[in-house]
Structure formats: structure tokens, C-alpha cells
Amino acid sequence: MQKLTEYDCRVLLSKYKIKLPRAELARSEDEAVKYAEKIGYPVVLKLISADMLHKTDAGGVIINIDDAEGVRKAYGKIHSNARAHGNICVDGILVEETLCGRQVIVGSVRDPQFGPVLMFGIGGIFVELLHDVSFRVIPITRRDAEKMILEIKAHDILSGVRGQKGVNRRALVDTLVKVSNMVEKEREIVELDINPLFVNEKEAVAGDARIVMSK
Secondary structure, rough: OOEHHHHHHHHHHHHHOOOOOEEEOOOHHHHHHHHHHHHHHOEEEEOOOOOOOOHHHHHHHHHHEEHHHHHHHHHHHHHHHHOOOOOOOOOOEEEEEEOOOOEEEEEEEEEOOOOEEEEEEEOOHHHHHOOEEEEEOOOOOOOHHHHHHOOOHHHHHHOOOOOOOOOOOOHHHHHHHHHHHHHHHHEEEEEEEEEEEEOOOOOEOOOOOOEEEEO
């Protein structure tokens, strides 16, 4: 099994036109500052390493960075955190725009009986707590995607509550169908999680991704 780095995940997702946050891979503090100013504050810095794919376990994600000094401190902190976890090869630090919106999850596994299955639900830190998800066998249609969204208990949150605007359902449906197409065509994908997928009134953007390939 091969676990892709987040940077490699971005390459694969972009191939299928799944929307991603603006980001650049920095290999020095100066590059990180340059990219942060290009993208616009606040930014997120993420460790990219084939040796440490669970970035948060190694202190490899720092959010809400507001200025150049903060970028430099975060860049150094991530490198020192990586060193503290052993012989980790740092491929670079991803400088990424900060996203906003409701957090949902889109995932896929290959079931021994049914083949590839798509999963949708409430994401972020609540996915394991709430277990509010729906499933379909891949490939799915747009109608399937719309039904998946309506089947979760918390679907009203996506419509807007207490004065909040509803999310762009069309963009969310588009993303579910694109992920289905990707898993159907990329037969080496064994597991996939896009968590969180940020959805708001304008768009749906893959905030983080984990992909496991069969080889």
C-alpha cells in the first residue's frame, strides 16, 4: 500500500477538477513568506513528508497565521516538531489559504462485495462523534448525490440556520460526482478521505485529503 502526501493528493484531485485552496510548496522561510503574501493572510502551514502523513500527530499543521513573522515562526516550529519525531524527511511546507464554510466529509473505500463505495457526511472533528453519513456504490449520478446529501440527519445545517446562508448545493453535488468519477477511473485508490470539504454559499473546496493506493 502507498499513502500519498497531501501534495500528491492535490495533484490527483486537481486532475479531476476538484476545487482546492490556493497553496504553494515552500522549501525555505523566505519562500514561505513570499507565498503567504501572494496568497493573502491568514494562512495555514502544513508539513509535507512521505515519512509523516498524519501531520497533526507531528505538530505539522499551524493555522491562523496573520503576518510574515508568524510564518517564519511557524515554519521553524514545524521543522523542529518534525525533528523531534525522529528521522523525518521534510519535502517542504505547504502554505495554504484559510478556508471558511460548513465542514463535510467525502470518502471512499473498496468493499469486498460491492466494490468502491462513496461516503458523505458531516466532517471536521465531528465525523467520528456523530457518525452521520450516507453511502452509495460508485459510480453515482447527480440524483444519487442529491439524495446522499438529504439522507444525513444534519442536512438542514447545509440549508442555513439562524440567519446563516445555505451552502451551494450544486457545487457540493458536483464534487461528489467528481470524486465518484475519480475513484471509478483510478482503480488503484483503495481508501480516500476529503476531510474537511469546506462548503459555503459560493463553492466547495477540499481542505485536506488522504489517499491510499494499492501500489
